[in-house]
Amino acid sequence: xxxxxxxxxxxxxxxxxxxxAFVHACRLDVEAxxxxxxxxxxxxxxxxxxxxxxxxxxxxxPICRADATVGERIEDAMRATWQAVGCNTxxxxxxxxxxxxxxxxxxxxxxxxWASLQRTLSGLTVTDASHAYExxxxxxxxxxxxxxxxxxxxxxxxxxxxxxxxxxxxxxxxSLYANRYELVRRHLLPVHLAARERxxxxxxxxxxxxxFCLALIPDTHIMRKHGPETALxxxxxxxxxxxxxxxxxxxxxMQNTLMEWDERLKTAGINPGTSADLTVVTAFLAxxxxxxxx
Numbered sequence: 565x566x567x568x569x570x571x572x573x574x575x576x577x578x579x580x581x582x583x584x585a586f587v588h589a590c591r592l593d594v595e596a597x598x599x600x601x602x603x604x605x606x607x608x609x610x611x612x613x614x615x616x617x618x619x620x621x622x623x624x625x626p627i628c629r630a631d632a633t634v635g636e637r638i639e640d641a642m643r644a645t646w647q648a649v650g651c652n653t654x655x656x657x658x659x660x661x662x663x664x665x666x667x668x669x670x671x672x673x674x675x676x677x678w679a680s681l682q683r684t685l686s687g688l689t690v691t692d693a694s695h696a697y698e699x700x701x702x703x704x705x706x707x708x709x710x711x712x713x714x715x716x717x718x719x720x721x722x723x724x725x726x727x728x729x730x731x732x733x734x735x736x737x738x739s740l741y742a743n744r745y746e747l748v749r750r751h752l753l754p755v756h757l758a759a760r761e762r763x764x765x766x767x768x769x770x771x772x773x774x775x776f777c778l779a780l781i782p783d784t785h786i787m788r789k790h791g792p793e794t795a796l797x798x799x800x801x802x803x804x805x806x807x808x809x810x811x812x813x814x815x816x817x818m819q820n821t822l823m824e825w826d827e828r829l830k831t832a833g834i835n836p837g838t839s840a841d842l843t844v845v846t847a848f849l850a851x852x853x854x855x856x857x858x
Contacts, residue, residue, distance in 0.1 A: 575630045575669060578855065582628040582665055585851035589844045590620030590657065596770035597822050598843070600829035600836045615649045622648035623658060628665045634688060635695030635724060637662040642699035652703040656737045656785075656841030659696065661848050663688075663741070668852045677856040678749070685725060685744055693720035693727050736784045736838045740845070752777060752846040768815045770843050771822075775809055777839040778802035785837035798836065801825065 594603045594613045602611050626632070626640035641658045667681035675683075697716040720727070728741035740747055752773055759772035779802040782795035805825065809818050829835070 572630075578669060579628050579630045581855055582668055582852065583624040585855065586624045586628060586661060586665070586848055587620045589661075589847035589851065590616060590654070592766055592770040592847050593657075593840060593844045595767040596774060596843070597767075597819060597826070598771055598774040598836070598840055599822050599826040600834055601774075601826075601840045605823060605826060611651065611653060615651065615653050618648045619645045619653040623654060627658060627662055628669070630669055632666070633692060633695070634662050634666045634684065635692030637665060638692075639695040639699045639702075642702050646702055652705055654841075655700065655703040655705055656838060657844045658699065659737050660740055660841055660845035663745075664845070664849050664852050668856060671856065677853055682744060685741065688724040690720050690723055692724040693722060696720075696724050696727070734784060734788065736781060737841060740842070745849075748842070748846050748849055751780065752842060753850060756846050756850055763815055765815075766847070770847060771815065772809065773846050774836075774839050774843045775802055775806045777842050778836050779806045783836040783839045786834055790834060794834065798829075798834065 593601070594616050596603060597605050602613060602616060604613060622644040623641035626644050627637045629637065629640070632640065638658055641662070642655065645652075645654055645658070663681060663684050667677055667684040670684065671677065671680040697718075697720050700716045716727075722730075725741060728738040731738035732742035733739075736747075755776045756769055756773045760766055760769035763769060763772070779799060782792065782799045784795075786798055787795040805818070805821065808821065809815065812818055
């Protein structure tokens with residue numbers, strides 16, 4: 565007679581699978597040729613590939629812990645990252661992936677992952693915001709700026725969702741929360757799945773999502789650090805290169821062009837970091853959906 569494993573056993577097994585999926589998504593981040601970002605194609609911005617791999621391995625356990633809240637996942641993952649590499653390699657990734665991990669681990673019977681994610685987002689608390697604020701203070705992201713009200717330098721007095729809604733106009737990860745992950749569901753995930761099938765390569769699928777994201781919306785990391793004109797200029801270049809990408813019979817045909825752009829971006833100190841973060845979030849969500857059987 566077959567026995568149904570107890571819920572805790574199932575959740576621990578899922579936690580292990582999610583940790584592997586998270587590390588895998590972060591590895592794709594450096595395996596994909598993403599101009600302006602650190603990867604096997606080249607280091608940059610005073611960071612190396614090893615920093616990103618060490619960050620992923622350090623953050624995977626805390627972000628996928630079975631019994632953690634969303635806020636605890638964020639803060640603990642950033643603390644683990646800081647202990648591992650001593651710099652901000654993955655704040656956007658951690659913020660974007662924490663609700664997905666929580667939703668995957670806390671699905672109700674017969675509940676789909678998307679429904680669980682929406683329930684997770686609706687349940688975000690002031691305590692979640694406090695943990696996230698602490699993670700952001702630890703990471704010290706470039707171009708963060710200050711607010712008169714509800715600044716991350718102070719105590720949280722609003723929920724994490726409300727905080728993200730306030731920041732949505734200037735940060736695409738905050739906008740991801742505010743719009744309840746519709747950017748990924750409607751745009752980035754379909755691009756990821758189609759490119760993976762077309763190219764038979766997860767790395768080139770990640771590169772395609774990155775280029776699509778960079779062409780779709782101005783990268784908010786670039787916007788904060790270099791201003792709107794530079795962000796719009798980068799977006800226009802991405803639109804042109806994405807067209808060539810989509811016309812190519814083999815993505816390798818675009819490799820030299822992408823490498824040349826990578827060199828120009830890094831020489832100018834321009835890092836499309838938010839587009840890279842969204843690429844990892846998309847890859848992690850795709851894996852979480854597969855684990856959920858969706």
